[in-house]
Amino acid sequence: MSATIKSVAEYAGVSIKTVSRVINNEGTVKADTLVKVQHAIEALNYKPNKAARDLAGRDNYVLGYVYDNPNAYYILAMQNGILDECRAGGYELLIHPCDASSQSIIDELLGMVQSARLAGLILSPPLSEMPDILGALDDKGIMYVRVLSGEQAAGTKHPCVLVNDFRAAFEITEHLIRQGHRDIAFIAGEQQHNSTTERQRGYLSALETYGIDVHPEYMLQGTYSFGTGVECIKELLARSDKPTAVFACNDEIAAGALFGARMEGIDVPSQLAIAGFENSPFSRQTFPPLTTASQPTAQIAQQATSSLIQSLQSRRRGGDKQVAASHVFVPELVVRESTSR
Amino acid sequence: MSATIKSVAEYAGVSIKTVSRVINNEGTVKADTLVKVQHAIEALNYKPNKAARDLAGRDNYVLGYVYDNPNAYYILAMQNGILDECRAGGYELLIHPCDASSQSIIDELLGMVQSARLAGLILSPPLSEMPDILGALDDKGIMYVRVLSGEQAAGTKHPCVLVNDFRAAFEITEHLIRQGHRDIAFIAGEQQHNSTTERQRGYLSALETYGIDVHPEYMLQGTYSFGTGVECIKELLARSDKPTAVFACNDEIAAGALFGARMEGIDVPSQLAIAGFENSPFSRQTFPPLTTASQPTAQIAQQATSSLIQSLQSRRRGGDKQVAASHVFVPELVVRESTSR
DNA sequence: ACATTCAATGACAGCGTTGTCATCATCTTT
DNA sequence: AAAGATGATGACAACGCTGTCATTGAATGT
Known part of the structure; x- marks a missing residue:
């Protein structure tokens, strides 16, 4: 059927062990032997058999x-x-x-x-x-x-x-600030994710850079879920000093916040700006679509x-x-x- | 390390081939031998080695x-x-x-x-x-x-x-009819999917069962995408005889239709009812959440x-x-x- | 020039299964 | 009771590769 290490070895005029050395990059093969073997591999379109390697080697591929x-x-x-x-x-x-x-x-x-x-x-x-x-x-x-x-x-x-979530979160916050916002809320996901604290650091750093006081009541925490967005936005909108913008830790929270805002009769973006994070497909499928940060996953x-x-x-x-x-x-x-x- | 076919064979007092027969359900093993081997397998917590099977057998696991x-x-x-x-x-x-x-x-x-x-x-x-x-x-x-x-x-x-998409689509359409709707539009996805035509059949069958005339202009076709929902709903809402309900072939289209309706200033569900299909997570994450059909994928x-x-x-x-x-x-x-x- | 070292290569035994074929015991059949 | 058929089992090679150790030839040191 398909080429084996043996046929490659014969074709190249070396032992199978040498072919094995080549395909495993063991590095102890002379330059011209290497070339010969590589040619043979190419010519025969050889692909190492995974089952055999798994069986013979220490661990599986x-x-x-x-x-x-x-x-x-x-x-x-x-x-x-x-x-x-x-x-x-x-x-x-x-x-x-x-x-x-x-x-x-x-x-x-x-x-x-x-x-x-x-x-x-x-x-x-x-x-x-x-x-x-x-x-x-x-x-x-x-x-x-x-x-x-x-x-x-x-x-x-x-x-x-x-x-680098820190940097990206900084940029999102900066974007909101440049849109004229000063009362910017932050909704976090699970604290056990490092990205949560990194994004929070970015948020805080941007506020500091632009000389905006941190408002601890604007910083809420929940899970990375739609439900968290809904709940947190309700809490924020119940305040007399409502924020004018929200930076949610991911798109799902942001979508929830959007949903919640709408339920409260608040228009986005005219009365409230919302930004998410992740650029997941449904950040494009909300109304209006969400500002976010895109990571090439x-x-x-x-x-x-x-x-x-x-x-x-x-x-x-x-x-x-x-x-x-x-x-x-x-x-x-x-x-x-x-x-x- | 872990048990092999050999150790099982020894433990059971048979040949490795017999053990092989047992683990492959070959059925040519005497009842009491079978039991012996099964005991041995259990006792040694034997798991066949996949790499070896792949290597020895005709095809891989x-x-x-x-x-x-x-x-x-x-x-x-x-x-x-x-x-x-x-x-x-x-x-x-x-x-x-x-x-x-x-x-x-x-x-x-x-x-x-x-x-x-x-x-x-x-x-x-x-x-x-x-x-x-x-x-x-x-x-x-x-x-x-x-x-x-x-x-x-x-x-x-x-x-x-x-x-059985036919049956489920029938039920969704029936539900809309029972809500008092008679002008029910249908937005289809790719025709190459059988589910599309099945759902369409279900839709048509329900209309017929309830003695409602089919309105060909209410039946639109696109792809299984958010964009299709947006476009089709616009087309439907531009008519003088707007439908009062829409059955979209999946949730994504339905979400798009919802989005599009809102852009046109149409309220859901008071002015327009929308149903999707699939019960995908974001059918719960729209506002209002979508009626849909749930399949246990x-x-x-x-x-x-x-x-x-x-x-x-x-x-x-x-x-x-x-x-x-x-x-x-x-x-x-x-x-x-x-x-x- | 000779011993020593080292880099490059090869021979060969496994790895744990399945497939093939042979063997043996047990039934049927005549 | 002998011959044949059938069912249950085993011996052993093969699968394609890697790891170990032995061997070769060349380079190094003295």
Whole structure:
């Protein structure tokens, strides 16, 4: 049927082990041998058999994506990005939704890694920000890559991909200020997500930069849900000193706030400006559409996955324990009608 | 580390081949031997090694989920249902988004099945309704299960799971009629989806049952998108004989219609009733929330997957070519405020 | 020139299953 | 009772790769 390592070896006139060295980038192959083998691989359109590699090697060519996040759009975008890179690198993906607040979450993850002999994990918030989990993985020598909120790499030996929520939140707040708003409320999601506190920091920093006093009563906190938006906006609009703008921690909260405002008979944007975060599809499907910040989730996922695969390869090659690279993405401001004057 | 077929065989005092027969349900094992082996498996907590099975067997323990559908909630719900069953049956899942209208779609699928040695495919609309694709798969002897719109099984040798869109659409239309509406518009999505025509049939059948004349100008057609809802509602509201109710083929269209109505200054539900279909999360996140029909997508996916796995097993056992079972689900009417009087 | 080291390569044994074919015990049939 | 058919089981190779260790040839040091 399809080419095997043996046929490639014969074609190139070397042993199968040398071909194995080439496909695994072991780096101990002479330059001209390397070329010969690569030619043979190309000529025969050889693809290593995953089952055989899994069976013979120490761990399987399978990565795990672990998440605890109700946001379907986010998950799907992450997943698609991960899948693209997995396919390119010959890996499979095991998808594992879980409950981060569960007592047994650590055992669950360790058990999963062991029983499926996973090569590595991709962690997105909030799991990527839980020291206990990371510590347990480190102890067992499990490879992983983290996607999380932050501005610069915390020097670990594991790669990570950062999303600069601080900066983006600053820009959204700045946008509202430039529209003339001074009474700007902030509705937060779960505090356990680092992105929540980062976005809050960005909000506060913008207020400070523009010399606007912080109004603690304007800062509310709930969950990343439509319901939180509805409740919080009601609370805000019940005040005698209503805010004129709201920055919600994500689009779902913002959509809820929009809904709530409308129920109270408040028009958006003329009486109240609302901004969200994430640029999820339904930020375009509200009336009016939401100003938000767009993060290239699929691209972030690709970057994370390819970093992980690279670490995996370098470890197999001999384990240079150097600090892994990290990448930073800054979400981009998207202005729509929910904040227009 | 963990138990292998060999350790189970020793423990049970049989050969490894007999253990293999047991775990594959080959059925040629004596009753008491069977019990012995099952005990051994339980005692040692034995799980067959997937890589070894893949390597030794004819095809891999991997199923493929192929889809062409922009609806994140639907896909994720399908996927979760499929994953649950896969895990239970020891299968992996390969996820493959694709473009159903592509010229090379058939080659793409066949190539994928061959190169990943997939055991079978799970097809959702519109792919599950394309005769060319099904024919090509049949020719190659590729196993698959279909999820599609319909009322009863088309007797094929492949299992299928049906969603009775006709019935549910009838009920939605009936609900509108009972609310006193007679001028009910219908906004369709892509005609290539069987569900579109089924829902349309249900709509027409309800009108007929209640002796209401069909008004062809009230029947519009577009895509399953927010934009279609916006455009179609504008067209409908521009008429002198405006409809008093709209049944949109899915929630996304309905949300667009709601949006469009509001832009035209029409209140929902007092001036116009709107119903959607699907019960996707954002049918709850519009103002007012949408009346819709709820289909248990994850459950449908589970049923489909377990049917497929069963077919696979029975084929391995000797290939009784009997007509495969099919299951029917009827989406359930969910009444919310967008149609209240 | 000779011993020593090191880089490059190969031979070969697994990895844990399934498929094929052979074997053996047990029924039927005549 | 002998022959054949049938059912249950086992021995063993094969699947395609990686890990280990041995071997080769060239470079280095003295």
